[in-house]
Amino acid sequence: xxxxxxxxxxxxxxxxxxxxxxxxxxxxxxxxxxxxxxxxxxxxxxxxxxxxxxxxxxxxxxxxxxxxxxxxxxxxxxxxxxxxxxxxxxxxxxxxxxxxxxxxxxxxxxxxxxxxxxxxxxxxxxxxxxxxxxxxxxxxxxxxxxxxxxxxxxxxxxxxxxxxxxxxxxxxxxxxxxxxxxxxxxxxxxxxxxxxxxxxxxxxxxxxxxxxxxxxxxxxxxxxxxxxxxxxxxxxxxxxxxxxxxxxxxxxxxxxxxxxxxxxxxxxxxxxxxxxxxxxxxxxxxxxxxxxxxxxxxxxxxxxxxxxxxxxxxxxxxxxxxxxxxxxxxxxxxxxxxxxxxxxxxxxxxxxxxxxxxxxxxxxxxxxxxxxxxxxxxxxxxxxxxxxxxxxxxxxxxxxxxxxxxxxxxxxxxxxxxxxxxxxxxxxxxx
Amino acid sequence: xxxxxxxxxxxxxxxxxxxxxxxxxxxxxxxxxxxxxxxxxxxxxxxxxxxxxxxxxxxxxxxxxxxxxxxxxxxxxxxxxxxxxxxxxxxxxxxxxxxxxxxxxxxxxxxxxxxxxxxxxxxxxxxxxxxxxxxxxxxxxxxxxxxxxxxxxxxxxxxxxxxxxxxxxxxxxxxxxxxxxxxxxxxxxxxxxxxxxxxxxxxxxxxxxxxxxxxxxxxxxxxxxxxxxxxxxxxxxxxxxxxxxxxxxxxxxxxxxxxxxxxxxxxxxx
Numbered sequence: 071x072x073x074x075x076x077x078x079x080x081x082x083x084x085x086x087x088x089x090x091x092x093x094x095x096x097x098x099x100x101x102x103x104x105x106x107x108x109x110x111x112x113x114x115x116x117x118x119x120x121x122x123x124x125x126x127x128x129x130x131x132x133x134x135x136x137x138x139x140x141x142x143x144x145x146x147x148x149x150x151x152x153x154x155x156x157x158x159x160x161x162x163x164x165x166x167x168x169x170x171x172x173x174x175x176x177x178x179x180x181x182x183x184x185x186x187x188x189x190x191x192x193x194x195x196x197x198x199x200x201x202x203x204x205x206x207x208x209x210x211x212x213x214x215x216x217x218x219x220x221x222x223x224x225x226x227x228x229x230x231x232x233x234x235x236x237x238x239x240x241x242x243x244x245x246x247x248x249x250x251x252x253x254x255x256x257x258x259x260x261x262x263x264x265x266x267x268x269x270x271x272x273x274x275x276x277x278x279x280x281x282x283x284x285x286x287x288x289x290x291x292x293x294x295x296x297x298x299x300x301x302x303x304x305x306x307x308x309x310x311x312x313x314x315x316x317x318x319x320x321x322x323x324x325x326x327x328x329x330x331x332x333x334x335x336x337x338x339x340x341x342x343x344x345x346x347x348x349x350x351x352x353x354x355x356x357x358x359x360x361x362x363x364x365x366x367x368x369x370x371x372x373x374x375x376x377x378x379x380x381x382x383x384x385x386x387x388x389x390x391x392x393x394x395x396x397x398x399x400x401x402x403x404x405x406x407x408x409x410x411x412x413x414x415x416x417x418x419x420x421x422x423x424x425x426x427x428x429x430x431x432x433x434x435x436x437x438x439x440x441x442x443x444x445x446x447x448x449x450x451x452x453x454x455x456x457x458x459x460x461x462x463x464x465x466x467x468x469x470x471x472x473x474x475x476x477x478x479x480x481x482x483x484x485x486x487x488x489x490x491x492x493x494x495x496x497x498x499x500x501x
Numbered sequence: 502x503x504x505x506x507x508x509x510x511x512x513x514x515x516x517x518x519x520x521x522x523x524x525x526x527x528x529x530x531x532x533x534x535x536x537x538x539x540x541x542x543x544x545x546x547x548x549x550x551x552x553x554x555x556x557x558x559x560x561x562x563x564x565x566x567x568x569x570x571x572x573x574x575x576x577x578x579x580x581x582x583x584x585x586x587x588x589x590x591x592x593x594x595x596x597x598x599x600x601x602x603x604x605x606x607x608x609x610x611x612x613x614x615x616x617x618x619x620x621x622x623x624x625x626x627x628x629x630x631x632x633x634x635x636x637x638x639x640x641x642x643x644x645x646x647x648x649x650x651x652x653x654x655x656x657x658x659x660x661x662x663x664x665x666x667x668x669x670x671x672x673x674x675x676x677x678x679x680x681x682x683x684x685x686x687x688x689x690x691x692x693x694x695x696x697x698x699x700x701x702x703x704x705x706x707x708x709x710x711x712x713x714x715x716x717x718x719x720x721x722x723x724x725x726x727x728x729x730x731x732x733x734x735x736x737x738x739x740x741x742x743x744x745x746x747x748x749x750x751x752x753x754x755x756x757x758x759x760x761x762x763x764x765x766x767x768x769x770x771x
Binding site: 313314382384385386387388389390391392393394395398402403407 | 604
């Protein structure tokens, strides 16, 4: 124990000979000032960068919301329908039967609607209506066939011009028409379920986002069930099983390169392989999903490998040390611990795929699809492509619908990123 | 103090007669790629004694320890030659099942590494994967018995569902020992089990080693020579990949035959 006691020795000679540094000279003071200035400048540059990006974000959100929120609303006018006088020749009892669709199709509802508008709002009354106004009449009849025996006021969508006049400013005719309707309390603007439940149309007053949204969901579904298992298994194999040699190095480099390939190239690949070679249906979510899966897979593999790599080796040792087999180590310990990281990477990859347009244009998903897809092989379009198509339209009514579609897309993207952040914070472990 | 150490020595001498060989190593070489980490090491591990491996950092004592339950298999570049047997059977033979070997030769690591699961699950994991308990009650019994043997039961019995990582460092290490003995091994390898612990936790682990002695053959790697002297009956001194001296702990520490051993024990290097 005595050897551990501190030994008192005199300090070496040269310590006393040392001249202390003079911190008060002009050059020393200047250096200190310059150091503080550099610090201040750097901090201001950083704050400026944050401010600039925040300003961009605010500008984007404000302009999108101010334009887009109007896209969720629709102006409607009250159309007094005198069904007995219209002589539609529809038997209300027959509408209960199986031929209802055919009977309704045979009746000239379009004409009857226009006539009713003319009767109510003057000779040019039909111009106040949307081209699809008769569809509202049809649904009213389908809902309650007894309506055919009486007069009824039905709310139908107005034309784009009246819609614009009601919301912002339209041309002179439309403004006059709107004032006339407003004076008769026959016009209202409200939240439109039709936008959330409908599909694409040539008439901006009756377009809906559901067709594109459903197309996106089906496409994402295909992408997820393909890219996730294949990506995770690849990551597990490469990290836990594959030997380190020239071949695995080559594979690693290839995967990293694949993640950086421009997305349109994947579109061309999808076109060549899935459409031309395998003869899959054009414009279908299954092809879109396959193509996007090719694009998302490398992202999942890279995120998965990083997550697996961050599981400490001591956990593997612990499990191996009590006789767990390699598969048990991987599935009981490594994978559960790496899963939050893998899921975060997957969601971010999926969000990227959800916002992808270019590869889908190549496989024909830019077609005009007027009804929501019924299945994976039905023609469909997706949200970003729908936005692209609507932004290309001439009619002014599409402007706010485009913004509204962008809001829907952003809501989905932000929700996915939010889930990713939640998972990361909730399950992140510190070692 | 003197009397107990004298008693210890007496029991030690008794233990030396009629010991049973548990593991033997003959002419073992370990290579990492081109580099030879262990050169021609021969050693015996007996059932009754605690065997300590001492030596300066990088001398290969941990490497050699890890060859005894083939943990070196996980290092792709590692290659082991020579004979290592468990109960007379070559553990590197092609028909030896590594998974079973590691259940029979358990290991406790330098840094406490409990699974990020509950205390109960930490202990129950081994018996579960080896199918040692069929009913929940059996498993409860194994968990309690293991935690009792590891001297941890009284501290954790009311919070078995808490995470194992929430325990203190010393408790975590005893949990790791409980986890190792839950699969009822024959040999326990301990790789510097106290190097990350404070003196009080270290004392508890050493006490535990005393209690486990005899039931399990124990091999312990340690940097701390006092610890080797306190817990072991046999000591092996490694230097630069070779086994310099192996013998009774009392002889190694009081009367080393080799100059290198003497220099290391007296603190001349290391």
